[in-house]
Amino acid sequence: MAFLSVENYKKSFGNTQVLKGISFSLEKGQILAVIGSSGGGKTTLLRCLNFLETPDEGKLYLNGELLFDADREKANKNSDKEIREKRLHFGLVFQQFNLFPQYSVLGNVTLARKLLAKEQYRYRRNELNKQLAALRGTDKKAFKAQMRAELKAFADSLEKEINEQALALIDRVGLTEKIKSYPCELSGGQCQRVAIARALALSPDVLCFDEPTSALDPELTGEVLKVIKGLKSGDRTMIIVTHEMEFARKVADKVIFISDGVIEEKGSPEEIFGNPKSEKTKAFLARSRENRELD
Amino acid sequence: MDTVEKHSVKRKILKTVFAIVLLVGIFFVFLVGNVGCSNKETLKIGYTLYQPMNYIDENGKLTGYDTEFAEKVCDELGYEPEFVRIEWKNKVIDLESGRIDLIWNGMTINDELKAVMLISDPYMENRQVIVAKKEILSEYTVQTDLINAESIVYEKESAAQTVLENIEGLDFARLKGASSQKDAVVEVFSGASEIAVVDETMAFSMTAEGSDFGNTLGYKDIGFEPEKYGIGMRLGEEELLGKINALIAKYKEDGTLDALYEKYIGKTLVETPGFWAVTLSLLIGFGTTCLIFIVTLGLALPLGLLISFGTMSRIKWLSGLLKTIIWIIRGTPLMLLVIIIYYVPGFITGSVILPLAAVFVAFVINYACYFSEIFRGGIQSINKGQYEAGQVLGMTKPQIFFRIVLVQIIKRIIPPMSNEIITLVKDTALARVILVEEIIMHAEDFVISGIIWPLFYSAVFYLVFVGILTLLFRFAEKKLSYFKV
Ligand SMILES: Nc1ncnc2c1ncn2[C@@H]1O[C@H](COP(=O)(O)OP(=O)(O)OP(=O)(O)O)[C@@H](O)[C@H]1O
Ligand SMILES: [Mg+2]
Numbered sequence: 001m002a003f004l005s006v007e008n009y010k011k012s013f014g015n016t017q018v019l020k021g022i023s024f025s026l027e028k029g030q031i032l033a034v035i036g037s038s039g040g041g042k043t044t045l046l047r048c049l050n051f052l053e054t055p056d057e058g059k060l061y062l063n064g065e066l067l068f069d070a071d072r073e074k075a076n077k078n079s080d081k082e083i084r085e086k087r088l089h090f091g092l093v094f095q096q097f098n099l100f101p102q103y104s105v106l107g108n109v110t111l112a113r114k115l116l117a118k119e120q121y122r123y124r125r126n127e128l129n130k131q132l133a134a135l136r137g138t139d140k141k142a143f144k145a146q147m148r149a150e151l152k153a154f155a156d157s158l159e160k161e162i163n164e165q166a167l168a169l170i171d172r173v174g175l176t177e178k179i180k181s182y183p184c185e186l187s188g189g190q191c192q193r194v195a196i197a198r199a200l201a202l203s204p205d206v207l208c209f210d211e212p213t214s215a216l217d218p219e220l221t222g223e224v225l226k227v228i229k230g231l232k233s234g235d236r237t238m239i240i241v242t243h244e245m246e247f248a249r250k251v252a253d254k255v256i257f258i259s260d261g262v263i264e265e266k267g268s269p270e271e272i273f274g275n276p277k278s279e280k281t282k283a284f285l286a287r288s289r290e291n292r293e294l295d
Numbered sequence: 296m297d298t299v300e301k302h303s304v305k306r307k308i309l310k311t312v313f314a315i316v317l318l319v320g321i322f323f324v325f326l327v328g329n330v331g332c333s334n335k336e337t338l339k340i341g342y343t344l345y346q347p348m349n350y351i352d353e354n355g356k357l358t359g360y361d362t363e364f365a366e367k368v369c370d371e372l373g374y375e376p377e378f379v380r381i382e383w384k385n386k387v388i389d390l391e392s393g394r395i396d397l398i399w400n401g402m403t404i405n406d407e408l409k410a411v412m413l414i415s416d417p418y419m420e421n422r423q424v425i426v427a428k429k430e431i432l433s434e435y436t437v438q439t440d441l442i443n444a445e446s447i448v449y450e451k452e453s454a455a456q457t458v459l460e461n462i463e464g465l466d467f468a469r470l471k472g473a474s475s476q477k478d479a480v481v482e483v484f485s486g487a488s489e490i491a492v493v494d495e496t497m498a499f500s501m502t503a504e505g506s507d508f509g510n511t512l513g514y515k516d517i518g519f520e521p522e523k524y525g526i527g528m529r530l531g532e533e534e535l536l537g538k539i540n541a542l543i544a545k546y547k548e549d550g551t552l553d554a555l556y557e558k559y560i561g562k563t564l565v566e567t568p569g570f571w572a573v574t575l576s577l578l579i580g581f582g583t584t585c586l587i588f589i590v591t592l593g594l595a596l597p598l599g600l601l602i603s604f605g606t607m608s609r610i611k612w613l614s615g616l617l618k619t620i621i622w623i624i625r626g627t628p629l630m631l632l633v634i635i636i637y638y639v640p641g642f643i644t645g646s647v648i649l650p651l652a653a654v655f656v657a658f659v660i661n662y663a664c665y666f667s668e669i670f671r672g673g674i675q676s677i678n679k680g681q682y683e684a685g686q687v688l689g690m691t692k693p694q695i696f697f698r699i700v701l702v703q704i705i706k707r708i709i710p711p712m713s714n715e716i717i718t719l720v721k722d723t724a725l726a727r728v729i730l731v732e733e734i735i736m737h738a739e740d741f742v743i744s745g746i747i748w749p750l751f752y753s754a755v756f757y758l759v760f761v762g763i764l765t766l767l768f769r770f771a772e773k774k775l776s777y778f779k780v
Contacts, residue, residue, distance in 0.1 A: 050687050084689050092687040098680035101778040102702045111698065112688035184779040202688060 001064055003028040003237060004206055009058035010070075011044055018044045019055070020261035026206075026237055026254065033252035033269070034241045037284055041261045042241045043095075046208045049239070050092045051083050062089055062205060091204030095211045097191045099183040099198070106179050109166040109197050116202075117158040125151055169197040173227050189220030193227050200231075207231075209240045245288055249273050257281045338374040340365050341381040341395035345476065346500040346743045347559040348401040349378075353572040355579065360559040364418070365399045367551070368542050380730050383475065384452045387411055390529055392641060398527035401494065403454035408527065413536045417523030418543050418552060422516060423458050424498050426480055426491040429513040438462050438517055441490065446471060448479040448488040455479075455492040458519045477501065477743045484508050484747075492519075496560055497743070505567045506745025573741060573749045580737030581756045583651075587723040587733065591658040592716065598659060599666030606671055617667075624664040630725050633657040637729045650729040658722070665715055673708040674700075677780075706775045713768040717761050 002025035011019040018041045026032050034042050047053045049060070051068075060068040067086055078086070099108050128147045135143055170179055173193035183191055192212055199207055209228065213221035225247050231238065232251060242248050248255060249269045256266040257278070265278045276282045342349040348361040357378055369376040381389050386402075389395045390412060401421065404414050425435060434440065441447060442464050449455035451472035459470060471488055473479040479491040480501050493501075498514035500506075528535055546552045568576075605617045624632070637653035677700050685695035727736040738753040 052683055052686060080691065084691065087687060088689045090687070094680060094684065096680055098678070098684035100681070100684070100699050101780050102775075112685075112690060115690055115694050115698070182778050198688070 001061065002026060003030075003063060005061040006049070007059040007061075009045065009048055009055045009060075011041075011048055011053060011055050018261050019048070022058075022258070022261075022263055024254075024256055024263065024266065026239070028237055029233065029235055030237055030253040031232060031251055032239045033248035033255045034239060034258060035243070035245070035248060035255060035272075035284070036258035036264075037287075040258045042258055043210055045258070046092060046210050046239065046241060049206070049208060050090045051087050052092075088202060089205045091199035091202060091207040093192070093195050093199050093207070093209045093212050095215050097183075097188075097195045097215070099191055099194055101183050104180050104182055105170060105175060105186075105194050105197075106163075106166055108183070108194055109169055109201050110162050112198070113162045113165075113201050114159075117162060121151070121155055121158065124154055166197075166201060169200050170194075172200075172230070173197045174223075187220060188216045189223045192216065192224045196224075196227055196231075206237045206239060209238070209242070211241055211243060214243060243288065245273065245285070245292075257284065259284070336373070336375050337377045338369055338397060339377045339379045339395045340369075341379050341386060341389055341398045342400045343381060343383050343475065344740050344743055345401060345494075345497060347496055350743065351576065351740065353566070353568055355572075355576055360419075360555050361399050361401060363559075364546075364552075364555055365397070367546075368539060371542060372538055380732075382730065383450065386527070390527065394641075396528065401496070401524050402527055403457075403522040404525040405454070405457060411530070412527045413530055413532055415526040415528075415536060416540045416543050417525055418547075419524040419556070420521050421454075421524055422495050422521045423455050423492050423519040424495045424514045424516050426483055426493055426498050426502065426512055426514045427489060428483070428511055431489070432513050432515050435490070435515060435517055438519065439464070440517065441465060444469065445489040446487075447490045447492060448473050448482045449492045450474070450476045450479055454494070454522050459492060477739075480508065480512070481742060481747070484512060499560075501743060501745045503567070503745055507747045508745050567746055568741060568744055573746075573752065576737045576741070577734055577749060577753055577756060580732055580734035580753075583726070583731065584720075584723045584733045584756075585760075587651075587654055587658060587726055587731075588720055590655050591662050591719060591723075594655075594659045595662035595666055598663035600670050602663055602667035603670035603674065606667065607674065621664045621667065624661055625668075629657065629661050629722060630728055632661055633725055633728055636660075650726075650731045653729060654726045654731050658719075662715070662719060666712070669708050669711045669715065670704070672711070673704040676707055677703055702775070703780045706772075706778075706780055709768060709772055709775070713764070716768075717764060720757065720761055720764065 005025040007023050009019050009022040010017065022041075022045055024032070034045070036042050044053060048055045054073060055068070055070055057070045058068075059066060059070070067089065100111065103111055128151065132140065132143055132147060167176075167179075170176055173196055175190060175193055175197070178186060178190060183194070186194065192215075196212075212228065213224050216224065221244065225244065228238075228240065229247075229251050240248070240252070252269050254266065255269050255272040257264045257272060257276075257280075259280050265272060265276060265281045272281065273285065276285060342357075342361065344350055345359075347359055349357060349359040352358045362378070365376055365378075379389075379395050381395060381398075383400075386395075386398050387408075390398060398412070401419075402408070402414075403421065404417060408414060425432075425441075427435070435444075438458075439462065441459075441462060446469050447459065447465075448471045449459055451474065453476065455476075456472070459465065471482070473482060476491075476493045476497050479488075479493055480498075482488040483491045484507075493514075495514070495516070502509050502512045502514055526539060528539075543552075602617055602621070606614050606621070608614045633654060636657045637648065637650060640648050681699055681703070682695055685699050690698070723733055724735045726733045727739075730736075734753050734756055735750075738749040741747075741749040
């Protein structure tokens, strides 16, 4: 079975069906490019994958595990905690970055991990407290001191690990000098690179990008695309919604063309871009080529 | 979005709202109950500030002819006197409702009053006089001269009204009722009216040398019938009346009343309060002002936040109800709310709540509504993307609220909030409609001692307070200027 497999995702808003049965699968480390005309449902698909929307129908398998099943969901809603755990398998880079304005670059990248670390720490402390409660007399005193030291060491190691990882990520997106800057002091391209580092900090199994460059000035898209390209490695699976056909052609292992909520055509970049079969795909590619020439 | 989570949050909010409402209710009932169960041994004596009968001396203590007289009588009869400040025009209601047991404040005996209360034997004589600019006083020598007066001002429901109504040929259109004798004198001082008719004792102290009015105003006896002062009590209290009458007779006999007259009225020199006495008094009033401010802010901020959550709730009836309440509260004057909250529980339960408690409740409700609208605006102005970014990073709802959006909301609402809070500082002055002695009321009380400058002086306290608040808000804005939302 494939690493990621989406089966028959359907989603309606009111009376309009936006996703009309989307199925695809992806191997670990592959990059999937999603192209399609405006309003086709690409963003909705990514939001469904990230549990920001709940599909009406369909199943999702990740690494062999059934992560989402619309029928099961209807019978028995997932709890807040379950959804949060599932979400952590996925990451999402937004078109509009959505950086946290009051946190510095470093703060943006570390915040989510620090909050998770806090939970880990609390869990550990509770465990130790339980052990402590079972003890009596002098044992108890000794254990208390030991426990304090252990918790401190644990907290320190978590903090150190988080910071080191963040520094490495920020370096990777080329923003080491801007580490203390706030989002309002950065260019759009720099903001998007911070957003990428932020999403990577939680090491998601599947990282999704929703038109990561379309809010940027044309001269800034290059730097962001370069960073994304640099992320390609053996174990990072990515789904990229993009209007940059050249980019999709170069980095993607698989391409799907979505139109009106259905996958009109799927295949390798060579097949889709070199030899499209569907009329709709042909028309779409011709239009996007025209637009490029107009630029 | 996960609806399970949303429902539990809503339920929590709902629970908290109910808890707060319950708490406010309990607070209310407690205060009502507290005042309701009065000690048997106390006699509640209704008074207005009226030099020389009841006034505040330079040490901030209530004193005066009637004050000392009442203390003596209570002492002899074995009661604890409790002086309750009233509005003269409400004296009968206050007596009947049990807010006070006695009216002891230079009350002129007349038939109208005798019909609604028991009145003691007379204990002092008084007469009405006219107060006017010194240069025109000579134009008035007899009562009928008043027919030529341009305008005449008097205290509503006072003895002055009775004597004026008895002058034949007087044009009532030229009469003007003021809410107190001191206001009547200030009217003349400011030139708004030509003549004021007030008690001689009052006229004497207000136009004394060294007072602000003494240079321009004087008073004159133009032959109004002398009148007699008596003590009022509820109908049916014959036993108390008998005891008090016996003591009045005794005090007339043994010279106690003459001594009081000498001490408070017969003296030729009136001392006007000095700068420090005024400052001390204003500081006490300012303390009350600050208390109203702090209590209101401390309770209205959290309550306002809850109300704003309620108005954004998906539960239709809850948001509808809250929006209606906000509409009503914002659509009516705060002063009205203060009055309603003060008087309505009295009509229902028969016992009055503390004025200060009524002010707290009214102010908290009013400001919670205003704050809730500011909060709602701030919360709704935050980009949905901020919540979603937090969600995809695995944060919980509370983490997203407290770690991400809260500071952004605060930054957004500081400017409208600072406006509202500064308005609150000044709205505290409304508390005096139910006789809560905040700073303006303290300043106004000096007018009966013939000085008017404490009113202007009180502005300094407000200016300093608002100045400090302005600096604090500026500091907060600066603190949050490092990022943009
Ligand atoms: N929350 C929503 N409520 C109602 N309709 C929605 C909602 N979100 C999306 N839609 C509708 O769903 C359709 C698909 O939207 P979506 O954003 O997924 O398209 P897209 O392929 O990402 O388009 P684009 O290339 O312009 O970003 C659109 O017609 C949109 O109006
Ligand atoms: Mg989109």
